Amino acid sequence: MIKNDLENIQLANQNNCSSFDLKSLSNYKYYLTFDVDWAPDFCVSNILDKLKNANIKATFFVTHASDIIADIINQGHNVGLHPNFLPNSSQGKCLVEIMDYLFKISPNSTILRTHCLIQSTPLLYDIFNKYQQLKFDFSLLMYKFPLVKAFEWNYDGSNLIRINYNWEDDFAFYDTDFIWERPKFYSDITVFDFHPIHVALNSRDNKKYNLLKREIFGKPLWKATENQLKKFESNEKGTRDFLDAIIESDATPIEFSELL
Numbered sequence: 001m002i003k004n005d006l007e008n009i010q011l012a013n014q015n016n017c018s019s020f021d022l023k024s025l026s027n028y029k030y031y032l033t034f035d036v037d038w039a040p041d042f043c044v045s046n047i048l049d050k051l052k053n054a055n056i057k058a059t060f061f062v063t064h065a066s067d068i069i070a071d072i073i074n075q076g077h078n079v080g081l082h083p084n085f086l087p088n089s090s091q092g093k094c095l096v097e098i099m100d101y102l103f104k105i106s107p108n109s110t111i112l113r114t115h116c117l118i119q120s121t122p123l124l125y126d127i128f129n130k131y132q133q134l135k136f137d138f139s140l141l142m143y144k145f146p147l148v149k150a151f152e153w154n155y156d157g158s159n160l161i162r163i164n165y166n167w168e169d170d171f172a173f174y175d176t177d178f179i180w181e182r183p184k185f186y187s188d189i190t191v192f193d194f195h196p197i198h199v200a201l202n203s204r205d206n207k208k209y210n211l212l213k214r215e216i217f218g219k220p221l222w223k224a225t226e227n228q229l230k231k232f233e234s235n236e237k238g239t240r241d242f243l244d245a246i247i248e249s250d251a252t253p254i255e256f257s258e259l260l
């Protein structure tokens with residue numbers, strides 16, 4: 001598999017195009033992840049409906065207490081933790097408070113992705129050493145990188161499996177050539193990361209999202225109403241079109257276990 005990937009990179013360099021344009025889409029596999037990032041429940045619920053209709057299983061990284069977490073679990077998806085270690089985190093004042101809060105809302109989680117991908121060797125060591133039920137870290141974005149692969153991370157007795165991912169909606173906002181209405185895959189297995197708020201707004205940049213945040217200033221995002229979101233929905237092609245294009249494509253959605 002690695003040899004094929006290297007050959008594809010070489011071909012791409014020769015042809016000055018994406019290596020994987022050369023393959024039929026049915027050869028691709030993909031896995032969907034979602035960073036809930038304080039989105040209102042109806043945004044997550046709309047995505048759950050799409051996944052149910054297409055019989056796709058995904059991982060949702062949760063940020064706050066909500067009834068939607070039970071729905072995510074009941075529909076057979078993974079619930080990962082999405083700790084916010086930035087200053088003024090609503091989840092707690094220190095690592096232990098933040099992680100305890102998240103385990104309270106999702107006690108059986110084994111997967112982590114940090115909000116804004118904040119990470120360091122001491123931070124990963126502290127988290128995975130203290131909370132040994134966590135087994136997997138998904139905090140490594142390598143945008144458009146032509147390989148997704150799980151690898152072991154062992155440091156001073158702290159052991160975990162890290163899996164990189166290679167597409168995220170808000171990185172594509174700055175990818176000026178990005179075509180939102182067509183499916184696109186970057187490696188034999190592509191791991192996508194969508195934010196439910198950007199799916200709901202059909203964002204192709206942060207402009208309308210920032211206007212929405214200004215409108216609801218002082219309130220948490222999850223309190224935004226459907227009418228408020230409608231006001232700031234994009235009328236151009238965007239994140240939701242891309243998610244739909246992937247789901248409707250000939251590529252094969254895989255389960256989390258197939259990434260390992």
Ligand SMILES: [Zn+2]
Pocket residue numbers: 035037082114115116
């Ligand atoms: Zn986040």
